[in-house]
Amino acid sequence: MIRFEPREHVSPLRRVAAPVVAAVAALAVASLAIAAAGAPVLEAYGLMAKGAFGSAFAMSELLARATPLIFTGLAAAVAFRAKLWNIGGEGQLYAGALAAVAVGTGALALPGPLLIPTVILAGALAGGLLMLIPALLKVRLGADEVVTTLLLNFVVILFVQMMLEGPMKDPMGMGWPQSEPMLDEAMLPKLMDRMRVHAGLILALVAALGVHILLKRTVWGFETRAVGENPEAARHAGIPVTATFLRVALLSGGLAGLAGVGEVAGLKGYLTADLSPGFGYAGIVVAMLAGLSPVGVVVAALFIAGVFVGADSMSRAIGVSNYLADLVVATSLICVLVSGLFVRFKVRIVRPGAGRGTA
Template sequence: MIRFEPRETVTPLRRVAAPAIAALAALLLASIPIAAAGAPVLSAYALMAKGAFGSLFAVSELLARATPLILTGLAAAVAFRAKLWNIGGEGQLYAGALEAVAVGSGALALPPVVMVPSVIVAGALAGGLLMLVPALLKVRLGADEVVTTLLLNFVVLLFVQMMLEGPMKDPMGMGWPQSEPMLEAATLPKLMARMRVHAGLFVALGCALLVHVVMKRTVWGYETRAVGENPEAARHAGIPVTATMLRVALLSGGLAGLAGVGEVAGLKGYLTADLSPGFGYAGIVVAMLAGLSPLGVVVAALFIAGVFVGADSMSRAIGVSNYLADLVVATSLIAVLVSGLFVRFRVRFVRPHGQGGHGA
């Protein structure tokens, strides 16, 4: 018989090693379809690494792709820490992007020093308020936030499409469903000339550091962890569980909204319905791969971004589908869940009762 027994203590080394082993396992599993496609596995991964790190352009693409992943990963990590299962990062990203365009495409005429913070705050508020809806439904009516946040993704995307075909459609867009462009004063500056990486990277890194400090060093961070561990015990200890959940919802949604701000104000310059290739959903994998650690989210986001950027380069070089990146992300999530099981539990092999067996 196989028995899972909870570990009394989990060493820091085990916590750090688990996601690293999970990432390695995902790459090993992905090598099976690469080999089945007739491509050399080692060459494929070498090309993937070169495509992600082999040049200044590759690194800039890696950082540009990692920026929204850091923010959506933080959004998921913060919410999951409080056992608030936010699956709506994609919708909150679009809500933030929509509000950023609404403010930054001409609604306000302000100097850049005021306009850029206004766009950032507007996008964060839009994402936070959107997440507040399922959080209120959960704490007041007991509604399952997995369902409500997931369904809101589709509602928001349809609303964005309606706005892009109607009130916010760019009259100079030659009929394409896109918003009017952001004013120059509302855009985030590029970090390197002729490269796509922008100042939103610093916003994302700053958020990761700030969330780390809040979670580890403040009373509110302690309350968040306590609510996530046991809400009933937290309530009996005098912690305002409902208020804590709503604060977490605002923060989580706001972080995802910032990812949308970065994509329109720093990268694309306008909003389209295909703005995100699934950053909100990939952020869940980033958060899980990081073990819900805010600083670990940065590392995990760089890994996932490297997989996406490198897979594009590898696909062009040897003809392997770039959908391999999606496979690696999916297997990473499965692997990190399995590794998390072995982090929390010890496996014992026990003979059936009466056979005189022993544990292993």
């Protein structure tokens, strides 16, 4: 019989090694799909690495793809720390993008130095307020936030489609369902000439550092961790559990909303219904790979972004479907969950009738 026993102490090395092993295992599983497609595995991964890191353009694409993943990864990590299961990053991203476009297309006559911060604040506020809805349903009515946040994704995306076909449709868009373009003064500056990487990356890195300090060095961070460990014990200790949940919801949703701001104000310049290829869902994988560490989120986002960008390049070179990237992301989540199990628990084999087991 197999029995899982909690570990009394988990070494830092084991915690760091778990996501690394998970990533390697995910690539190993994906190699089976590459081989089944008739492509050379080593050459495929070599092309993937070259496509992600082999040139200035590749690095620019990598960083541009990693930027929204950092935001959505932070959103998931913050919420999960408090055991608030935010699966609505995708909807919050679109809410942030919609608010950014509403402000950045001329609704407010502000100069550039004021318009850009206003656009950023509007996007963060929209994402935060959206996440506040399932948080209130959880603390007031006991509703499962996994269900409510997931369903809100579809509600928001349908609302965005309605707005793009109606009040916010670009009259000069030749009938395409897209918003009016953002004003030049509302666009985030580029970090490299003729490249897509933009100042949203700096904002994402600052956000990661800020969340790290908030969770590790502040009373509010301690309360968040305490609520995540045991809400009832935290309540008996005098920690405001409901207020903590609501603060976490606002921060988590706001971070996801910033991902939407970066996509419209840093890259596209306008909003479409296909703005995100699933950044909100991929952010959950990023957070889990990072072990819910804000600093680790940056590293995990770069890994996932490298897989996506490299898979596109590899697909063009040897004809392997770029859906391989989705396979790697999915198996990464499975592998990190399994590795996390072995980090927290010891496996013992107990012989029937024996009093003690052997490791």
